[in-house]
Amino acid sequence: MRQFLVADVEKLDYFLRERHGRRSGYGEGKTMPVRALNPSIDLCMRILDEQEKAIVRQLIRDPRESDNGVGEVTGVNVRTVSRKRDRLEQEGILSYYTNVDLSGDGTKQYNARHLYIIKFRVGITYSQLIQDIRQDSKQQSVFTETIFESHIAEIDGKVALLLFVDGNSDLDIVQRTHEELIPGLLKNHGSDSIESISTIRLLSPIRVMRNYIPIVNMCKGYIRPDWPGDAIYVGK
Known part of the structure; x- marks a missing residue:
């Protein structure tokens, strides 16, 4: 049997307390219900009829x-x-x-796309990123023009941003990222907030939103x- 992780204990405690009025007994006094950590989480699977x-x-x-x-x-x-x-x-x-294809297969406004992986230092939190994204309308306008898609991720216990950056060329993407996107992040989170940056050149999408396979x-x-x-x- 696999060992219980902290997250497992929290989920089990919440489930037993909500459904049966008791705790799991694991980690007594040391755990917090997962719903308290993230109220949006619902442990009951919603199965479609x-x-x-x-x-x-x-x-x-x-x-x-x-x-x-x-x-x-x-x-x-x-x-x-x-x-x-x-x-x-x-x-x-x-x-x-609705997807407007601005790539070389569509309007041809953008001919290149890179995946930027921006890892933040210890101390930059998930909730902090969410709050800044919601509040900074200026950053949103820059992101809207430049970013095709973005995600918050976790790398080695630290939060990170995954940015799909569009541009006219590889050089254009590098310039856009370092002249517009990164300065905005540093302004919001501090001049030493970014620990590392890596990038991958993307060639062509295969599967989108689970069921859409453009080339198939x-x-x-x-x-x-x-x-x-x-x-x-x-x-x-």
């Missing part, structure tokens, strides 16, 4: 599809489609995104009609 799965699969194929259209394709009553679709949206399970199953902005439904994964 068969109608919800059918609705979501069709929306993955065509996010513009109307409730009537989804009902016709799936056989689910249109009122049920509307109700369940709205509930999935309200729960934050179902979201919609995408055609004219949608998943190909002949792509099998059981190849679209919507959870357990």
